[in-house]
Amino acid sequence: MDIPVKEGQLCTVEVTGLSHQGEGVGRREGFAVFVPAAIPGDVVEVEVISTKKTYARGLIRQLLQASDHRVQPLCSVADRCGGCQLQHMKYEAQLAWKQTLVADAFTRIGSLQAQVLPVLGMIDPWEYRNKGQFPVGRDEGGMCLGLFAPRSHHVVTFPYCHVQPEAINRALKIVEELGRKHNIAAYDEMRHQGTLRHIVIRAAEAENTLMVVLVSRESNWQHPAFFADIQRCVPQLKVLAVNYNPKRTNAVFGDRTVAVTENEKITETIGQCRFGISPRSFFQTNSLQTRVLYDEVRRHIPQTGSPYIWDLHCGTGTIGIYAAQGSGRVVGVEVIPEAVADARFNAATNGVQARFVQGRAEHEARALAEAEGIPDVVILDPPRKGCDPELLEVLIDLAVPRIVYVSCNPSTVARDAAVLTDHGYRLGPVQPVDMFPHTAHIECVVLLER
Ligand SMILES: C[S@@+](CC[C@H](N)C(=O)[O-])C[C@H]1O[C@@H](n2cnc3c(N)ncnc32)[C@H](O)[C@@H]1O
Numbered sequence: 001m002d003i004p005v006k007e008g009q010l011c012t013v014e015v016t017g018l019s020h021q022g023e024g025v026g027r028r029e030g031f032a033v034f035v036p037a038a039i040p041g042d043v044v045e046v047e048v049i050s051t052k053k054t055y056a057r058g059l060i061r062q063l064l065q066a067s068d069h070r071v072q073p074l075c076s077v078a079d080r081c082g083g084c085q086l087q088h089m090k091y092e093a094q095l096a097w098k099q100t101l102v103a104d105a106f107t108r109i110g111s112l113q114a115q116v117l118p119v120l121g122m123i124d125p126w127e128y129r130n131k132g133q134f135p136v137g138r139d140e141g142g143m144c145l146g147l148f149a150p151r152s153h154h155v156v157t158f159p160y161c162h163v164q165p166e167a168i169n170r171a172l173k174i175v176e177e178l179g180r181k182h183n184i185a186a187y188d189e190m191r192h193q194g195t196l197r198h199i200v201i202r203a204a205e206a207e208n209t210l211m212v213v214l215v216s217r218e219s220n221w222q223h224p225a226f227f228a229d230i231q232r233c234v235p236q237l238k239v240l241a242v243n244y245n246p247k248r249t250n251a252v253f254g255d256r257t258v259a260v261t262e263n264e265k266i267t268e269t270i271g272q273c274r275f276g277i278s279p280r281s282f283f284q285t286n287s288l289q290t291r292v293l294y295d296e297v298r299r300h301i302p303q304t305g306s307p308y309i310w311d312l313h314c315g316t317g318t319i320g321i322y323a324a325q326g327s328g329r330v331v332g333v334e335v336i337p338e339a340v341a342d343a344r345f346n347a348a349t350n351g352v353q354a355r356f357v358q359g360r361a362e363h364e365a366r367a368l369a370e371a372e373g374i375p376d377v378v379i380l381d382p383p384r385k386g387c388d389p390e391l392l393e394v395l396i397d398l399a400v401p402r403i404v405y406v407s408c409n410p411s412t413v414a415r416d417a418a419v420l421t422d423h424g425y426r427l428g429p430v431q432p433v434d435m436f437p438h439t440a441h442i443e444c445v446v447l448l449e450r
Helices: 091-108 166-181 224-233 287-298 318-323 337-349 361-372 389-398 410-422
Strands: 010-018 024-028 031-035 043-051 055-065 131-139 142-145 196-204 209-216 237-244 256-259 266-270 273-277 308-311 329-334 353-358 377-380 402-407 426-433 443-449
Touching: 010 031, 010 055, 031 043, 091 410, 091 426, 131 166, 142 166, 166 196, 166 209, 166 224, 196 266, 209 266, 224 237, 266 287, 273 318, 273 337, 287 318, 287 402, 287 426, 287 443, 308 318, 308 361, 318 329, 318 337, 318 377, 329 337, 329 361, 337 353, 361 389, 389 410, 402 410, 410 426, 410 443
Parallel strands: 031 055, 209 237, 308 329, 308 377, 329 353, 377 402
Antiparallel strands: 010 024, 010 043, 024 031, 043 055, 131 142, 131 196, 196 209, 237 256, 266 273, 402 443, 426 443
8 A cells, every 4th residue: 555644744634543552543545644642533633753554653733623522631741741641531431432442452353252341430530540650850950750751761740640649749749859959860771870760659548658669770779868858758658668770671670679668568458458568569550440340350259168269460469369358268379579478468467368379370370280279260460461372271271160361451361362262261241440541551350261
């Protein structure tokens, strides 16, 4: 196909869809044009900034006609910051689009006709994030904290981030001010120099506490005066820790973390369960919606007898522990050692009978079955890339009767569900849960039964 647009060209595009990244999609003579910050129903004049064989990208130069779903974003840097992709879209329209996105992934990638239920959204979709990872940049005043601009490592600062709670916003500004006062050098990615790479702040709403983690490029970096000021000035601070990440990498955390405070964990409550969280451990970033998500998982766990459950990407053990409350026995598998330690602590705190193994689910599952038998239910909750094919193979060989697959990526869960349905599993309803309002992300709970 000839490419009907050129770089630098101005053209009019009627936006009819959204990509998985939340960019508007329209067509010029049948050729796809991706337009960041546009939504279906918009008619925009764009400047084409790049062309590839099958698509082009263009930036809005003029909004010629606004979609009925368009709203004014709350955030003053919504058009420049890479944190939220959809603040300019009404929340109900975001939910409807996310339902379509999930259905589309199952049809297109999995070739499956899934029953995708309406998305379970939030009543108040603001200030919901319990964790912020803020890269450190530089401006005329010294180090500054913000979020990366889309597709770049340029740090965009903001007066207030409306998807973070007030406590995190306040702590962010205090740490920034103290960093400037102590002349802390921002990490320079190009030269691999400077000290501070990221500040990670977590909030435990139920306990009303905060954790601040300073991520340093320099191994063994210490700055007692800066640390003491943070402890003195940040209200609700329970944990201050330094993580050392000396590598040239995009990963936020390095392998070693040292707590400055005596406390090393904050504690969050989901329903009746209390969970300790360490600096590097995964914990769902929306505590209110975590309860909704975990209730969806729990609905698929037999609540009579004593179900034997595997929680195979267990993080701090939260889903398995929540699902097994009152009865049930859990075996969890997780790669990160600190998360395994948290999972053991969490099972004991919540009085749940559980055992946790540190390792890769795909390497541990067969030996677990030989040692302890086939589970009644397997919970899968892999990272965005989905399950390792070896893990699916083992579950198929073991003929595990029921799998509850929790996923933050519709494309990979659709791909993995197709493998399972090709090997004797029936796909149940797919329940999307909106854990990330105003972003293009969506979480799903998928039931697969033999
Ligand atoms: C999406 S998180 C889910 C954590 C937990 N289920 C929760 O709800 O908080 C995925 C977890 O899987 C872990 N992980 C990644 N690859 C893994 C593997 N191959 N085997 C076991 N765990 C893995 C990650 O460290 C992370 O804690």
